[in-house]
Amino acid sequence: MNPISFLTQMIRIAVPYLFAASGGVVAERSGIVSLTLEGFMLSGAFAAVLGTNYSGSPWIGVLCGITGGLIFSMIHAVATIRYRADQVVVGVAINLLAIGVTRFFLKLFFASSSNSPRVAGFGGNIHAAGFDNPLLWIGVLIAPIVAFVIYKTPFGLRVRAAGEHPDAAESVGVSVTRVRYVAVAISGILAAMGGVYLALDQHQFTDQMTAGRGFIAISAVIFGRWDPLRAAAACLLFAAAETLQIQLQGSHAIPSQFIEMIPYALTIIALAGVVGRAVPPAALGRAQG
Amino acid sequence: MTASSAPIRGQKFSSAPPAWREHAEEALIPPLVALLVALICGDLLILSYGQSPAAVYRLLLEGTWGNAYGFGQVLYKATTLAFTGLAVSFGLRAGLFNIGGESQLAAGGFAAALTGLALPVGTPLILALPLCMIAAGFAGGVVGAVPAYLKTRFGAHEVIVTIMLNFIVLALLNWFIAGHLHVPETLHTPEIHAGVLPRLSDINPTFHGSAANLALIVAILVAVAVWFYLFRARGGYDLRAVGLQPDAAEYGGISVGRVWLRALTFSGVIAGMGGINYVLGYKHYYEDGFASGAGFLGIAVALVGRNHPFGVLLAAFFFATLSQGGLAIHAFVPKQMMDVLQGVVIIAVAMSVPEVTRVLRSARRRSDA
Numbered sequence: 189m190n191p192i193s194f195l196t197q198m199i200r201i202a203v204p205y206l207f208a209a210s211g212g213v214v215a216e217r218s219g220i221v222s223l224t225l226e227g228f229m230l231s232g233a234f235a236a237v238l239g240t241n242y243s244g245s246p247w248i249g250v251l252c253g254i255t256g257g258l259i260f261s262m263i264h265a266v267a268t269i270r271y272r273a274d275q276v277v278v279g280v281a282i283n284l285l286a287i288g289v290t291r292f293f294l295k296l297f298f299a300s301s302s303n304s305p306r307v308a309g310f311g312g313n314i315h316a317a318g319f320d321n322p323l324l325w326i327g328v329l330i331a332p333i334v335a336f337v338i339y340k341t342p343f344g345l346r347v348r349a350a351g352e353h354p355d356a357a358e359s360v361g362v363s364v365t366r367v368r369y370v371a372v373a374i375s376g377i378l379a380a381m382g383g384v385y386l387a388l389d390q391h392q393f394t395d396q397m398t399a400g401r402g403f404i405a406i407s408a409v410i411f412g413r414w415d416p417l418r419a420a421a422a423c424l425l426f427a428a429a430e431t432l433q434i435q436l437q438g439s440h441a442i443p444s445q446f447i448e449m450i451p452y453a454l455t456i457i458a459l460a461g462v463v464g465r466a467v468p469p470a471a472l473g474r475a476q477g
Numbered sequence: 478m479t480a481s482s483a484p485i486r487g488q489k490f491s492s493a494p495p496a497w498r499e500h501a502e503e504a505l506i507p508p509l510v511a512l513l514v515a516l517i518c519g520d521l522l523i524l525s526y527g528q529s530p531a532a533v534y535r536l537l538l539e540g541t542w543g544n545a546y547g548f549g550q551v552l553y554k555a556t557t558l559a560f561t562g563l564a565v566s567f568g569l570r571a572g573l574f575n576i577g578g579e580s581q582l583a584a585g586g587f588a589a590a591l592t593g594l595a596l597p598v599g600t601p602l603i604l605a606l607p608l609c610m611i612a613a614g615f616a617g618g619v620v621g622a623v624p625a626y627l628k629t630r631f632g633a634h635e636v637i638v639t640i641m642l643n644f645i646v647l648a649l650l651n652w653f654i655a656g657h658l659h660v661p662e663t664l665h666t667p668e669i670h671a672g673v674l675p676r677l678s679d680i681n682p683t684f685h686g687s688a689a690n691l692a693l694i695v696a697i698l699v700a701v702a703v704w705f706y707l708f709r710a711r712g713g714y715d716l717r718a719v720g721l722q723p724d725a726a727e728y729g730g731i732s733v734g735r736v737w738l739r740a741l742t743f744s745g746v747i748a749g750m751g752g753i754n755y756v757l758g759y760k761h762y763y764e765d766g767f768a769s770g771a772g773f774l775g776i777a778v779a780l781v782g783r784n785h786p787f788g789v790l791l792a793a794f795f796f797a798t799l800s801q802g803g804l805a806i807h808a809f810v811p812k813q814m815m816d817v818l819q820g821v822v823i824i825a826v827a828m829s830v831p832e833v834t835r836v837l838r839s840a841r842r843r844s845d846a
Contacts, residue, residue: 223640263824273827276574276636280776281827285820291813292522301813403640410637445652452641459633468634475831 194431196317200389202427203327204229204382204398208405209412209419210334211378216414217338218371219351219364219471223279224264225379226402227286231256232380233387233397234290238297240307246388249307250323253387257380258373260286265372269365272475283402291395304393323385330378331420338416347371351469354476364476379405407455414469426451499841504783506833508792511781511825518821519814526810533806540805541798547805549677549687553759554797555790556689557582559696560751561775562793563703564617564744566784568635570707571740572720577624577639578748579772580646581617585749586756587650588616590763593669593756600671609672609757610695610750617749618742620646625741629734635741643772654765665764674758690758697790699747704786716740748772777823 208229212222232253239252264282267273291301298304311320318324338344349357350367357364379402386401387393404426412419433447520530541547561578568575575581592612596605624638658666674691678684707713718726719736727733755767778796782788799819803812 221636223636267824267828271828272831273824276576277776277780277827278824280576280773281820281823284773284777285817285824288813288816288818288820292811292817295811295813296525301811400644403644406637407641443652443656445648445655448648449645452644455641456627456633456638456645459637460627460631461633 193317194435196319197434198424198427198431199328200318200324201430202423203324204386204401205405205408205423205427206327206331206420207382207385208379208402209408209423210330210416211375211382212405212409213334213412213414213416213419214338214347214371214378215375216409216472217351217469218347218368219354219469219474219476220265220268220368220372220375221275221279221473222375222406222409223276224261224282224402225375225405226398226400227283228257228260228376228379229383229386229398229402229405230283230286230290230396231260232383234293234383234393235380236384237304237307237387237393238293240309240388241297241304244308246308246310249388250381250384253380253384254377257376257378257383260380261372261376264376265369268475269368269372275473287396290393294393294395302395306391307388309388309391318389321385321389323381323388326381327385330381331416331423334378335416343367343370348469350476351471354471354474358476368476404451407451410468411451411455411458413458413467422451422454425454499837502837503834504785504788506837507826507829508781508783510829510833511822514825515818515822519818522814522817523810528809533810536806536809537802541802545681545683546685546687547801549684549689550804551794551797551801552677552689552693553687553754554800555793556693556696556754556758557751557771558774558778558793558796559700559790560754561748561771562778562782562789563696563700563786564748564751565775565779566782566786566789567703567707567747568740568744569779569784570713570720571716571736572723573628573737573741573744574636575621575624575639575741575744575748576636576776577620577642577646577745577772578775579768579770580643580650581620581745581748582751582772583650583768584616584620584646584752585613586752586767587653587763588612588749589672589752589756590666590669593672593761594667596669596671598670602672602674605672606674606691606753606757610753613752613756614746614750617752618746620749621745622738622742625738628741629737651765654763660762663764664766665760665762668761669756672753672757673761674753676758688759690754692754692758695750695753696793699750700786700790703747707786712739748775774819777819780823780826 208225212225215222235256236249236253240246240249260282264278267278268275294300294304310322311318313320338347346357346362346367349362350364354364383398386397408419408422408426411422429447429450433444523530523533541551561582564578564581565575589609589612592609593605596608620642623642624635627633627638628635654664654666660667677689678687707717715731716736718729718731719733723733756763774796778789778792781795782792796819799815803815806812
């Protein structure tokens with residue numbers, strides 16, 4: 189096994205996780221459950237392909253993808269913040285809705301029930317191994333940026349306050365509602381970017397192409413104990429396991445299904461507190477006001 | 478995070494309008510609002526395809542309730558959804574969110590198929606059906622017991638654990654099937670030797686071709702049993718008390734941990750038994766991915782059915798109609814429209830439950846004063 193090719197493949201696999209998990213950290217730290225990441229990614233991926241297909245420019249595609257994620261995240265925010273709907277229920281529904289909407293519009297715009305036509309993407313130099321894609325670099329840098337925002341800016345302080353002590357935050361004049369709207373919007377944009385990267389990297393949209401990556405990102409958030417950098421480390425760990433699975437294919441050393449289980453099993457172990465308990469933000473999942 | 482906000486309402490002791498009417502209003506208005514929202518969204522989607530909403534809706538009704546085959550298919554689809562919906566609502570009554578219906582259903586179907594394979598050819602149904610159901614319920618219950626144990630022992634949140642367990646159990650089943658038990662070139666087991674359920678069409682030939690089968694009756698019986706347990710039995714009273722106010726229940730002498738353990742485990746048992754509909758009633762083998770989507774839709778069914786066993790049956794029928802209706806209209810509007818409407822209905826109900834309750838109560842307070 190070539191270590192360089194292992195590393196590059198691992199990073200390419202990790203990028204969608206890094207985007208989505210960073211978004212998940214922001215929303216969950218503000219107190220809003222992020223079961224929606226899968227749906228945000230899927231809508232981002234589809235909107236990006238739609239935009240790229242009609243404009244010919246992947247940058248327009250990125251903008252469309254962000255808009256797609258933003259629309260879905262605002263549905264989630266209005267339902268859970270304004271109307272105080274159950275965050276888990278709406279989260280599940282957002283994922284179903286994203287699958288439905290992308291399928292319906294796939295049919296409407298591309299007359300297909302499985303995939304879009306091929307669209308333009310970034311980079312493409314064979315020797316660059318995917319590293320000439322600007323989205324990849326944004327993905328690699330996104331976790332430190334989110335960590336800086338969460339821990340070093342006034343906005344980050346408000347996000348953490350909204351998730352831990354919303355009443356205390358309100359009492360010093362922070363609008364928990366507004367902070368949560370912004371946090372959910374950020375999670376929508378970032379998770380959508382993960383979907384955009386995925387779709388433009390494969391140059392097309394395929395039905396349910398996110399294939400559970402949003403849930404792996406949630407695993408990373410929990411396994412990383414709601415800290416952006418630890419969540420990013422978890423993303424890299426899960427991506428490494430997946431890379432191993434791909435590179436070992438055919439050797440039958442370990443059945444691939446067992447490697448697939450790793451992120452989920454680690455998350456359960458982390459929640460059960462066998463190696464240091466994962467404790468969620470205190471107000472996670474609770475409507476405010 | 479708390480996932481228990483479903484229909485928790487305070488008891489009212491004021492005499493004014495009868496309590497059952499207030500209950501009925503709070504229970505029925507949100508699904509009706511959701512239906513209206515879904516119809517409007519449906520109109521827009523149909524118009525976006527350049528078709529006439531009236532014509533498409535008529536086609537939808539003709540293809541589902543308008544002929545015996547379509548109606549039979551609706552009943553078949555409703556059967557599985559009734560099981561997963563009952564499972565979710567059973568957990569929710571105790572304040573717990575079981576999102577593991579997907580894998581519990583699959584595990585149940587797998588166990589039912591293994592039992593059907595292990596039994597000798599010609600085992601009478603009266604023996605084979607209970608054995609297959611016990612196996613299916615046991616498998617689902619084991620999958621449900623894991624998050625239950627982790628919740629009571631370590632406080633691990635059941636929403637995340639059940640989601641993670643979905644992926645683990647489905648991967649495990651995939652490994653069993655793909656690696657060991659499949660008929661070559663397929664992803665399903667051989668056909669079962671015993672336990673094949675009679676179909677509705679065996680009794681009434683007009684249902685010919687539809688997959689509706691005896692599991693439908695089993696689902697209705699399970700709903701009755703759940704109703705009896707929840708509202709007429711001591712254990713169900715404890716369970717609902719824990720769902721409404723765990724601290725108060727604990728103070729009142731109920732072991733909350735034990736109730737949680739029981740609620741999630743039996744939630745898994747119910748979802749697992751749902752596996753018989755596909756395995757014993759329809760295909761007569763376990764196939765990888767047969768449960769896909771039914772577990773998640775169970776959440777929608779429980780929500781729209783307002784966590785009442787008979788409401789769940791109605792909601793299962795409604796969602797099955799949507800799903801079968803998609804096939805009926807597919808020539809004019811893609812059936813994927815129904816995937817969109819499912820999501821819309823869930824979000825609309827989830828949004829209107831707190832809102833409707835709030836509006837109704839403030840209106841009542843005004844009329845009291």
